[in-house]
Amino acid sequence: MKLLKPIDITPDEMGEDIAKIIPGTEPPLHVSNTAPPVSRIPIHQDSDSPRIIPVCEPTLTGKEKDYLMECIDTNWISSAGRFITEFENAFANKCHCQHGIACSNGTVAIHLALAALGIGAGDEVIIPTFTMIATINAVAYTGATPVLVDSEPKTWNMDINQVADKISSKTKVIIPVHTYGHAVDMDPLMELADKHGICVIEDAAEAHGGEYKNRRVGSLGHGATFSFYANKNITTGEGGMVTTNHAELAKLCRNLRDHAFSEERHFWHKYLGYNYRMTNLQAAVGLAQTEALDDMVAARRRNAKLYTDMLADVAGIITPPEAHYCKNTYWMYGVLVNDEFGMSRDELRRFLASEGIETRTFFIPMHFQPIYYQAFKGQRYHVAENLCRRGFYYPSASSLTQNEIRYITSATKRASAINP
Ligand SMILES: Cc1ncc(COP(=O)(O)O)c(C=O)c1O
Known part of the structure; x- marks a missing residue:
């Protein structure tokens, strides 16, 4: 072999x-x-x-056990069940966002958002070089080219001035990472991105509950992604979420997460979909964690x-x-x-x-x-x-x-x- x-x-x-x-x-x-x-x-x-x-x-001192027991007692242990929707709504609400799409982990959350934006070969995605490997890998999964920028010494986050220098006609997305929980200076970044018609997806894997100018991390770009790995501020063991205020982006992420099943007939697929679903068990833990x-x-x-x-x-x-x-x-x-x-x-x-x-x-x-x-x-x-x-x-x-x-x-x- x-x-x-x-x-x-x-x-x-x-x-x-x-x-x-x-x-x-x-x-x-x-x-x-x-x-x-x-x-x-x-x-x-x-x-x-x-x-x-x-x-x-992790700190599991809330209602995690009660909610998990409810999943077992009611037989809802897979990727449907009340906790999925309640966790998505509760967490999105914490992010001051209308939509939350729970998925298997923070890496695929980034991939899901990029896939829904149609990112692929020939496109460029700007990311900080100082990040965890998942950010760049998610870009690589799409076939797009990652373009790196340095950090600024003051905040350790990506240097917005360098982003401006790296924008080309192929740039489709910028992924700022809120490093170790410190929000990126988003206003100038959004201004720059809007000027060039580029999408911004926050990689907020490390910044649940963080704020920028009294606005919540997760609502600052066109979309955002979170990880709920066990070392995160809140966890589902493994898990992730896309948050957004864009209804169409949310709808497509939801569909791509679930093999892109078609609404018109079952087993009919018009997009390359993925199985990036979260289970009700994970969401049960996630809801209890979101409450805390x-x-x-x-x-x-x-x-x-x-x-x-x-x-x-x-x-x-x-x-x-x-x-x-x-x-x-x-x-x-x-x-x-x-x-x-x-x-x-x-x-x-x-x-x-x-x-x-x-x-x-x-x-x-x-x-x-x-x-x-x-x-x-x-x-x-x-x-x-x-x-x-x-x-x-x-x-x-x-x-x-x-x-x-x-x-x-x-x-x-x-x-x-x-x-x-
Ligand atoms: C900045 C950043 N992005 C993405 C991820 C990926 O999250 P996950 O491990 O849930 O796939 C992490 C994980 O720690 C991260 O730190």
């Missing part, structure tokens, strides 16, 4: 300067005797045993403030941005480690891992991904590269306690006192 081969290029083969930017291998994570005991429902650890503080975990969304965002914002206050006097740690126009949801509490800190980002992560604290490096930009390396060879995006080299995020779950944040920040301070 002949199988697909990976693109097996190493950071070193990309060049010495690029190898320095790409994070080292993951540090081994140790359980800690000194980490604060788990105050929430312990999932896989006894409450008083040594533990690790995970980088993220405001609390989850408030918890993440409270935790972010605690982190920022406790890290304020640590030289060389740059805490995350919040521009005046936005209410950051701090999906992940990310920081940059500058030279003044005294040890590198990777060394600090190793130290934290030895104390039972799990962290994650920031995204590796798309132009350095082995799978896209040839397509963007020679292109450089210095802000994204600096974020990749220096950035990591701390444990960020909504359920994180004040004691845990104190433990994590004091470990950071101890690390800063060590000269490696």
Whole structure:
């Protein structure tokens, strides 16, 4: 059998300067005797045993179980049932949107929106290079060409001025990503897009409940997409949604999600459709989570403030941005480690891992991904590269306690006192 081969290029083969930017291998994570005991429902650890503080975990403390039991009791476990519609309506409502189309995950939500817009080979879609791989993959699935832009240093989001430079006659869509919960400066972006007749689909996978100038993320572009993966501010285990105020776009997304079954007769298909449906079980969890969304965002914002206050006097740690126009949801509490800190980002992560604290490096930009390396060879995006080299995020779950944040920040301070 002949199988697909990976693109097996190493950071070193990309060049010495690029190898320095790409994070080292993951540090081994140790359980800690000194980490604060788990105050929430312990999932896989006894409450008083040594533990690790995970980088993220879901918070399932609402009506998830009741709603799930209703699915089982009533036999509605597949992709029809009351929770699908109720979750779509409740979540769309939270986004100040008229329509929500639930689907299997955040990646296919992007693909669904692009497919409904008829994007395909020969079209160009502008995206930030500093994003998670799903954004670019969804573009690649359509056959369109992804065009990259750098981040702005102030917010870590895509640089709108660079978007203007990358627009061509082939540009059909721009996908701004609200990175780590910080809304993109959407007004100038929409003005630019409208001037050129280009569609804007927000990739809001990381920004549920976020705000831009008192407007909700998810309602700021022509459409938006969300992920409900387990580490997101609210989760359905796996899941996604397209939100929009455009009735025609919503209708087509709904149809394409379900194999594009035709209204006139069954098993009759006029579009290339997909099975991107969500189950009633997932939507049951999603509805309960949506009911708790405001609390989850408030918890993440409270935790972010605690982190920022406790890290304020640590030289060389740059805490995350919040521009005046936005209410950051701090999906992940990310920081940059500058030279003044005294040890590198990777060394600090190793130290934290030895104390039972799990962290994650920031995204590796798309132009350095082995799978896209040839397509963007020679292109450089210095802000994204600096974020990749220096950035990591701390444990960020909504359920994180004040004691845990104190433990994590004091470990950071101890690390800063060590000269490696
Ligand atoms: C910016 C961004 N877009 C898309 C996705 C894809 O979502 P999913 O994992 O649900 O497919 C993610 C996932 O974390 C993401 O961070």
